Amino acid sequence: MNFERNLLLHCAAALIADKLEPMTEPQTGLRRLWQYAGPHRAQVWLATTYTTLGKVMDVVPEVLIGAVIDVIVRGKGSFLAVQFGVEDRWQQLVLLTIANALCWIFESVFGYLSAVTWRNLSQTIEHEMRVGLYNHVQKLELAWFEDTTSGGLMSVMNDDINQLERFLDGGAASIITVFWNVVLVGAVFFVSSPLLTLLAFIPIPLIVFGSVKYQNSLKPRYARVREAVSEMGSVLGTNLGGISTIKAFTSELLESKRVEAVSAEYRDANRGAIKYSAGFVPLIRMVILTGFTCTLIFGGWLVLNGKMEVGIYSVLVFMTQRLLWPMTGLGDTLDQYQRAMASTNRIFGLLNTEPKMIEGQHALPAPVLGDVRFDKVSFGYTDDKLILKEIDLHVPSGETHAIVGATGAGKSTVIRLLLRFYDTVSGEVSLDGVNIKDLSYSSLRGACGYVSQDVFLFHGTVRENIRYGRELATDQEIEDAARQAEAHDFICQLPEGYDTVVGERGQKLSGGQRQRVSLARAILRNPAILVLDEATSAVDNETEAAIQRSLAHVTKGRTSLVIAHRLSTVRDADRIWVLEDGRVTESGKHDDLLKNNGLYAALWRVQTGEVSSL
Numbered sequence: 001m002n003f004e005r006n007l008l009l010h011c012a013a014a015l016i017a018d019k020l021e022p023m024t025e026p027q028t029g030l031r032r033l034w035q036y037a038g039p040h041r042a043q044v045w046l047a048t049t050y051t052t053l054g055k056v057m058d059v060v061p062e063v064l065i066g067a068v069i070d071v072i073v074r075g076k077g078s079f080l081a082v083q084f085g086v087e088d089r090w091q092q093l094v095l096l097t098i099a100n101a102l103c104w105i106f107e108s109v110f111g112y113l114s115a116v117t118w119r120n121l122s123q124t125i126e127h128e129m130r131v132g133l134y135n136h137v138q139k140l141e142l143a144w145f146e147d148t149t150s151g152g153l154m155s156v157m158n159d160d161i162n163q164l165e166r167f168l169d170g171g172a173a174s175i176i177t178v179f180w181n182v183v184l185v186g187a188v189f190f191v192s193s194p195l196l197t198l199l200a201f202i203p204i205p206l207i208v209f210g211s212v213k214y215q216n217s218l219k220p221r222y223a224r225v226r227e228a229v230s231e232m233g234s235v236l237g238t239n240l241g242g243i244s245t246i247k248a249f250t251s252e253l254l255e256s257k258r259v260e261a262v263s264a265e266y267r268d269a270n271r272g273a274i275k276y277s278a279g280f281v282p283l284i285r286m287v288i289l290t291g292f293t294c295t296l297i298f299g300g301w302l303v304l305n306g307k308m309e310v311g312i313y314s315v316l317v318f319m320t321q322r323l324l325w326p327m328t329g330l331g332d333t334l335d336q337y338q339r340a341m342a343s344t345n346r347i348f349g350l351l352n353t354e355p356k357m358i359e360g361q362h363a364l365p366a367p368v369l370g371d372v373r374f375d376k377v378s379f380g381y382t383d384d385k386l387i388l389k390e391i392d393l394h395v396p397s398g399e400t401h402a403i404v405g406a407t408g409a410g411k412s413t414v415i416r417l418l419l420r421f422y423d424t425v426s427g428e429v430s431l432d433g434v435n436i437k438d439l440s441y442s443s444l445r446g447a448c449g450y451v452s453q454d455v456f457l458f459h460g461t462v463r464e465n466i467r468y469g470r471e472l473a474t475d476q477e478i479e480d481a482a483r484q485a486e487a488h489d490f491i492c493q494l495p496e497g498y499d500t501v502v503g504e505r506g507q508k509l510s511g512g513q514r515q516r517v518s519l520a521r522a523i524l525r526n527p528a529i530l531v532l533d534e535a536t537s538a539v540d541n542e543t544e545a546a547i548q549r550s551l552a553h554v555t556k557g558r559t560s561l562v563i564a565h566r567l568s569t570v571r572d573a574d575r576i577w578v579l580e581d582g583r584v585t586e587s588g589k590h591d592d593l594l595k596n597n598g599l600y601a602a603l604w605r606v607q608t609g610e611v612s613s614l
Helices: 003-020 029-036 038-077 079-084 089-138 142-146 150-192 194-200 203-241 243-248 252-304 310-351 411-418 441-446 462-467 475-484 488-492 511-524 541-554 590-596 599-607
Strands: 372-379 388-395 400-405 426-431 448-451 529-533 559-563 575-580 583-588
Touching (some): 194 252, 203 252, 388 426, 388 575, 411 559, 441 448, 448 511, 462 511, 575 599
Antiparallel strands (some): 372 388
């Protein structure tokens, strides 16, 4: 019998419930988990073997107790004397004591091996699943992240995977133990008295049926618990990320109430599950009492009437307890199982999310020239509204071009399409004559150096954040890039220089400092195309001047595409493209656009203070 069927038997009532319910998904969480653990099935078998042998060693002492009683009661007529010829009672007791000690020793050894193997297996699967899930999520398009909360993602990638790990750590071994307990104890019962076996096993169908009902009641409740965890994670993550805004608007009380509300929802969701899970064990105890009473009464009657030996009766009394009492733990095991399966369904639900954008397979021809072309490109973030409308735009290799326009004109969208964060609705974006949809992401984005308005720095040192542009860069290359970005001087004034920790999102640096570190990171990449998305819009005049000096140097002989709000920063560009309502309405050099007296000239007058001429 293959292990999948064996595992279904181990899961007993829990899996029966899965079979009884209509499958709402192509595969249950357990089957998906079994498939995912394919490379580790040998370790699963090994852990199962250790657990099984440990259970065998746990049951044998109960039989030995009956043998001891048999020696004391029957002496030379005992089973040991008749079958093995050991007639001396003391020798029989010594042999049984040694056998009992060996069973305890082997049980301890196998218990240790079982625990170590199962726990290492759970840690390995947890690690691989988290890394695999993260790698999968990274392949999803940017639009998916914009529709998904980071807190919800964190609850799946951390809390749900930890929940699964807790089940694999102990729950799986518990299920296997219960299974072998029923098999081994049932075998002893059957050999001793088939009729008594029937009576002792009466509670088991009731327990299975109760477990089915129990699981069916728990499944939707734990799904609700996991959703509540996701919502709570989302609120906490958002609030902690926006703590400065909360403080600035003195909204601490409002946000405390918000957290209290989602925490109360999580508490209530758990209460619904607890109500059912807590009542399971008391009910099972009452059912167990039935089986135990049958063994005591009917087995005792057989002994009193000379139809059963006292030793066998003693064994069966112990065995009844051994058979039925562990099933009180079935409630906790199924509780773990349902929590784990609710988490597993969420994990595989995320893994089943397929990217809507298909990555190309080709690489750019070397050397990369950086010739960028937009041909009749239209795009909208929603189906009912286009942001860009059939724009034509050409940036020849080695030139610096700027895109300007009012807020909402679609300037940053052009950059996002070039980096293929989104796909066009119609038209084509090409690089060096190759449609970017045919290029691999590493080839396309590897040719670009990107500096955004909203600079993101990782928690780490200045050196590590600059090196992010090229992982194998030397310290000297990092320093050279910082000098080109005019960041070297302020970095040297930091407490630890290049080894200063910038804090989460670079919060220990000023906005202008973060911007220059970001520029150094892009320069270190030595890209064929430098992309600047309003890189100077949030900095002071001094920082802007420093960045402009840096850009004048690093853009020479390199294709550069600059999104600008301050027109003074792009007046020397080779060509300026003016966007209005998603269309290119003007293009040319600064002086020519002023002479045209169009939108660009109007924007220039506003920014230079000549408002009266509008």
